[in-house]
Structures are given as structure tokens and as C-alpha cells.
Amino acid sequence: MTMNDAVDAEQTEKLLAPLRHELLHPIEDMQDENDRQFITALARGLELLRCFTPKHQHLGNQELAQMTGLPKPTITRLTHTLSRLGYIKQVPNSSKFQLSVGVLAFGYSMLSNVSIRSIAHPYMKNLADYAGAAVAMATRDRLNMIYLDVV
Structure with missing residues (x-):
């Protein structure tokens, strides 16, 4: 790797950092004080659901807080609500959560369209x-x- 390559990589990272942050933490960027139609609590719940992936099937409140950038008490309330609604469930003998069958309804509905x-x-x-x-x-x-x- 030459000095120019290192400089190019550093410049590229600086350019991509804001985009990467926006894609990984969209809630912060979506909030607009003038948008009275935007429901932040709903956005937070949906972003929490997005954290569950094939690579991250079981997640605890602390991990979810780190992944979303939301405070842990907020995550605790969101996981409680999503659990009560049947979208996530607690992993047996664990403090972690996993997606539940309730989320399949969204996927099947989308695929049919x-x-x-x-x-x-x-x-x-x-x-x-x-x-x-x-x-x-x-x-x-x-x-x-x-x-x-x-x-």
C-alpha cells in the first residue's frame, strides 16, 4: 500500500462516514421538529425490529441499545411492547429476544404485492x-x- 493509497482510503472513509451513519442510525436523521405526522416511537420500534438479522438472531436490550443508539430504558419499553404484541419473544432461559411469527405477516403481505x-x-x-x-x-x-x- 502506497502513501497515496492510504490518503485515498482516508478521504473515502471521511466522505462515506456520514452516509454510513445515516444508513445505520436513521432515526436520528429522520426526526424533524416540523413534521407533525412523523411518530418517533413507531420509528424506534421498527428500527429495533431491523436489528434482528440472520447474523444477529438473539439480541438483549444492551445489544439493541448499542445497535440503535437508543437509551437502554427506551429499548426495555420497546422490547416489552413488541413482545406483548407478538413481534418478538424472549429466548428461553435467557434475557435475549428473537423475532416471533408476528413479523411474518409483514413479509408475506409485502411478497404478495x-x-x-x-x-x-x-x-x-x-x-x-x-x-x-x-x-x-x-x-x-x-x-x-x-x-x-x-x-
Whole structure:
């Protein structure tokens, strides 16, 4: 690595840092004192649900507070509410939580509205058969990709 490469990497990081922060901590940037329609508590609850991923299936209040940047007492109230509503549940013999079946309703509802899946599926199948490989269709969700269909 040359000196120029190190400088370029440092400059790139400086440019990307605000974008990365906005994508990873959107609640802070969404709040607008003039937007009376925006419900901060709802946004916080939904951001908490986004923390659960295949890589982070079981999370405690402290971890959720670190991931969201929200105070731990706020996280405690959110996990209590989301648990009572059936969106998360406590992992047995643990203080951690995991997603519950209640969140599936959102996913199934969203997938049923994505007509491109039914249109693309036969073409994906043909391509998979021809190539002898898996074919996937995904959409971007902030810094992640969400698979809509895999053949």
C-alpha cells in the first residue's frame, strides 16, 4: 500500500462516514421538529425490529441499545411492547429476544404485492436449469440485500 493509497482510503472513509451513519442510525436523521405526522416511537420500534438479522438472531436490550443508539430504558419499553404484541419473544432461559411469527405477516403481505416475482420466476427457472446454478432475485434494503426469490 502506497502513501497515496492510504490518503485515498482516508478521504473515502471521511466522505462515506456520514452516509454510513445515516444508513445505520436513521432515526436520528429522520426526526424533524416540523413534521407533525412523523411518530418517533413507531420509528424506534421498527428500527429495533431491523436489528434482528440472520447474523444477529438473539439480541438483549444492551445489544439493541448499542445497535440503535437508543437509551437502554427506551429499548426495555420497546422490547416489552413488541413482545406483548407478538413481534418478538424472549429466548428461553435467557434475557435475549428473537423475532416471533408476528413479523411474518409483514413479509408475506409485502411478497404478495411484488408482481415481478411471479413474472420473473419462470425465466429464473430456465436460467438456473441452463446454467446449472442457483439464480436469485433481491432488492436493496439500506446496506443489505433482501432475497425475493431463489431458484
